[in-house]
Amino acid sequence: MTKRGEPSVAASGQWRDENGVRMPAGEAHAWYPGTNQTLCGLPLSRARLLRFHHVRWPEVFPESGGAAEEIGEVCRRCVAASGRRSHRGWSGTWTRISPRP
Numbered sequence: 001m002t003k004r005g006e007p008s009v010a011a012s013g014q015w016r017d018e019n020g021v022r023m024p025a026g027e028a029h030a031w032y033p034g035t036n037q038t039l040c041g042l043p044l045s046r047a048r049l050l051r052f053h054h055v056r057w058p059e060v061f062p063e064s065g066g067a068a069e070e071i072g073e074v075c076r077r078c079v080a081a082s083g084r085r086s087h088r089g090w091s092g093t094w095t096r097i098s099p100r101p
Contacts, residue, residue, distance in 0.1 A: 004032050006056050006057055006058070007030040007031055007032050007039060007056075007057045007082055008030075008031055008032070008033055008051070008052060008053055008054075008055060008056060008057065009024050009028055009029070009030070009031065009051075009052045009055040009056070009057060009059070009060055009067070010024075010028075010029045010030075010031040010038055010044055010049040010050065010051050010052065011024030011025060011026055011027060011028045011029070011049060011050055011052065011060075011071070012025070012026035012027040012047075012048070012049060012050070013025035013026035013050070013070070014050055014052075015069075015070045021054075022052065023052070023055065023067045023069070023070065024050070024052050024055055024060060024067055024070070024071060025070035025071065025072070026070070026071070026072050026073075027072060027073045027074075027075065028060040028071050028073070028074050028075065028078075029042060029049060029075045029078045030057045030075070030078035030079075030081065030082045031044065031049075031051065033051075033053055038075070038078055039077070039078045039081035039082055040075055040077035040078045040081060041077075042075075052067075055067045057078075057082055060074055061074065
Protein backbone atom coordinates (compact mmCIF):
# COMPACT_ATOMS: atom_id res chain seq x y z
CA MET A 1 0.00 0.00 0.00
CA THR A 2 1.40 3.39 -0.93
CA LYS A 3 1.57 6.27 1.49
CA ARG A 4 -0.76 9.06 0.41
CA GLY A 5 0.28 11.76 2.82
CA GLU A 6 -2.11 13.66 4.99
CA PRO A 7 -5.87 13.41 4.41
CA SER A 8 -8.16 16.39 3.95
CA VAL A 9 -11.49 17.05 5.66
CA ALA A 10 -15.08 16.27 4.69
CA ALA A 11 -17.76 17.70 6.98
CA SER A 12 -21.52 17.88 7.37
CA GLY A 13 -21.64 21.70 7.36
CA GLN A 14 -19.68 24.82 6.58
CA TRP A 15 -19.06 28.38 7.74
CA ARG A 16 -16.99 31.26 6.40
CA ASP A 17 -14.18 32.92 8.31
CA GLU A 18 -13.54 36.67 8.32
CA ASN A 19 -11.67 36.40 4.99
CA GLY A 20 -14.58 34.57 3.32
CA VAL A 21 -12.83 31.18 3.19
CA ARG A 22 -15.09 28.11 3.55
CA MET A 23 -14.34 26.13 6.70
CA PRO A 24 -15.78 22.81 7.98
CA ALA A 25 -18.51 22.65 10.62
CA GLY A 26 -20.54 19.93 12.30
CA GLU A 27 -19.28 16.35 12.04
CA ALA A 28 -15.78 16.03 10.54
CA HIS A 29 -14.35 13.03 8.68
CA ALA A 30 -10.94 12.31 7.14
CA TRP A 31 -10.92 12.02 3.35
CA TYR A 32 -8.32 11.60 0.61
CA PRO A 33 -8.94 13.86 -2.42
CA GLY A 34 -9.68 11.76 -5.49
CA THR A 35 -11.72 9.18 -3.60
CA ASN A 36 -15.46 9.08 -3.01
CA GLN A 37 -15.44 7.89 0.59
CA THR A 38 -14.05 8.84 3.97
CA LEU A 39 -11.41 6.80 5.77
CA CYS A 40 -14.15 5.17 7.86
CA GLY A 41 -15.89 4.00 4.66
CA LEU A 42 -18.74 6.52 4.55
CA PRO A 43 -19.71 7.48 0.96
CA LEU A 44 -19.37 11.25 0.54
CA SER A 45 -22.30 11.75 -1.81
CA ARG A 46 -24.83 9.60 0.06
CA ALA A 47 -23.92 11.11 3.42
CA ARG A 48 -24.07 14.60 1.85
CA LEU A 49 -20.66 15.54 3.20
CA LEU A 50 -18.96 18.68 1.90
CA ARG A 51 -15.32 18.39 0.79
CA PHE A 52 -12.65 20.78 2.00
CA HIS A 53 -9.50 20.24 -0.10
CA HIS A 54 -7.69 23.14 1.56
CA VAL A 55 -8.21 21.98 5.17
CA ARG A 56 -5.86 19.24 6.38
CA TRP A 57 -7.08 16.59 8.83
CA PRO A 58 -4.99 17.67 11.89
CA GLU A 59 -6.53 21.17 11.72
CA VAL A 60 -9.97 19.93 12.89
CA PHE A 61 -8.78 18.87 16.35
CA PRO A 62 -9.45 21.37 19.15
CA GLU A 63 -5.81 21.47 20.28
CA SER A 64 -4.73 22.64 16.80
CA GLY A 65 -6.69 25.88 16.94
CA GLY A 66 -6.96 25.83 13.14
CA ALA A 67 -10.31 25.07 11.53
CA ALA A 68 -11.72 23.48 14.69
CA GLU A 69 -13.82 26.47 15.72
CA GLU A 70 -17.18 25.14 14.48
CA ILE A 71 -16.44 21.38 14.55
CA GLY A 72 -18.98 19.62 16.75
CA GLU A 73 -17.68 16.06 16.52
CA VAL A 74 -14.67 14.30 15.01
CA CYS A 75 -15.28 10.79 13.66
CA ARG A 76 -13.50 8.29 15.93
CA ARG A 77 -13.20 5.72 13.16
CA CYS A 78 -11.48 8.26 10.91
CA VAL A 79 -9.10 9.16 13.76
CA ALA A 80 -8.13 5.50 14.09
CA ALA A 81 -7.79 4.98 10.33
CA SER A 82 -5.63 8.07 9.91
CA GLY A 83 -2.99 6.66 12.24
CA ARG A 84 -3.39 9.18 15.06
CA ARG A 85 -3.51 7.73 18.54
CA SER A 86 -6.28 10.04 19.68
CA HIS A 87 -7.51 13.56 19.25
CA ARG A 88 -7.61 13.93 23.04
CA GLY A 89 -3.90 13.54 23.68
CA TRP A 90 -3.65 9.92 24.81
CA SER A 91 -0.12 9.45 26.08
CA GLY A 92 0.18 5.75 25.25
CA THR A 93 0.51 4.37 28.78
CA TRP A 94 -2.21 2.22 30.24
CA THR A 95 -2.85 2.21 33.98
CA ARG A 96 -5.50 0.43 36.01
CA ILE A 97 -7.56 2.92 37.99
CA SER A 98 -9.50 0.59 40.24
CA PRO A 99 -7.73 -2.79 40.57
CA ARG A 100 -9.61 -5.81 41.82
CA PRO A 101 -8.78 -7.08 45.34
